Amino acid sequence: MIRKMTGRVGARGLAVLAAAPLLGVAPAAHADGPGPSGGKAHHGHKSGQGKGHGHAKPHKAPVKQKKPARSVRLHTSGPGRTVVPGRTYDWPFAVTAKGPGKAGRAVFRATLPKSLEFVSGRRDCASSGWTVECDLGPVRAGETVAGMIRAKVSRSAKPDEALRIPATVTWRKKRAAADFPVARVARTADLAVSRTAPATARAGTAIPYEMKIRNRGPATAENVFVHASGPVRLLAGNAACIPEDTGFVCGVGALRPGETRTLRFRVMPAGNVRAGKVLRYRSRVTSSTMDLNPGNNAASMRTRLTAAKAPSKKSPAKKSPSKKAGSKQHHAKHPAKKAHAKSPEPKRGSDR
Incomplete structure (x- = not known):
């Protein structure tokens, strides 16, 4: 009895198994569980391989922000x-x-x-x-x-x-x-001025002056000029100086460190500087080079004018005696000789 029932069930099972592929139903053995070879069954579609799906990107480790360097x-x-x-x-x-x-x-x-x-x-x-x-x-x-x-x-x-x-x-x-x-x-220089002036001079006469310009350095003094101002008139004689409205100006040129240049000139006092007054005028030296000590760049000229020398009166010269007058005086001193010379000699025949 039991064998018959088993046989029937087995026949139905075989019939169901035989009909399953026709109906499109996958066998239960392939859905889950180990396959015939004892391995795991493979799914129909791999995970993540559908349309529009790519490989899953691996997560990156968070980047640590660097601290600003000192x-x-x-x-x-x-x-x-x-x-x-x-x-x-x-x-x-x-x-x-x-x-x-x-x-x-x-x-x-x-x-x-x-x-x-x-x-x-x-x-x-x-x-x-x-x-x-x-x-x-x-x-x-x-x-x-x-x-x-x-x-x-x-x-x-x-x-x-x-x-x-x-x-x-x-x-x-x-x-x-x-x-x-x-x-x-900076290029700098130190110009110094010294002068030689007469203490007195007679009014109406030319006055000679001498001026020395020295460069004490440390650099060369370029474009050196001497400007004189005062009641004077420059006389000819120094080619380096030319007259101006209130005096004159003299060109010196360039002076090397330690170099000295001497200027000599003659001036005539203005008409309002008369005898008894002091002639004053000032000279100043300039340069295109910076001067570290401008306090010694100027000199003052002072000369007292005295009265002009009066012309001496000449005594009249004594006239020397002429030869004619001398001869007369000579004869006056010896009148006897003159008379004796004029008296005629006596004739010898008069005694007869």
């Missing part, structure tokens, strides 16, 4: 292109700190040339030899601190000498370097 910058400026010996100038600078973190101590250093002498500074500056150091104190990130060093140009600085000042700054183990703008020593 840095420091140094800005410099100068007094100008040229500087004059003996004068004092300022050299400003500024320090800018950048980066995260707390404030850090900043230190500025500069090396001066031998032609500059440190005078003072802003931001706690001090010098040791030719090195200047300024303690800028704590500087925060993003902060700019300004400073300045003041120095004097030596009087012995050579003309056209280039003054170069290298500088550095340190902040939180960072360092920056920058040079100050180059400044050159």
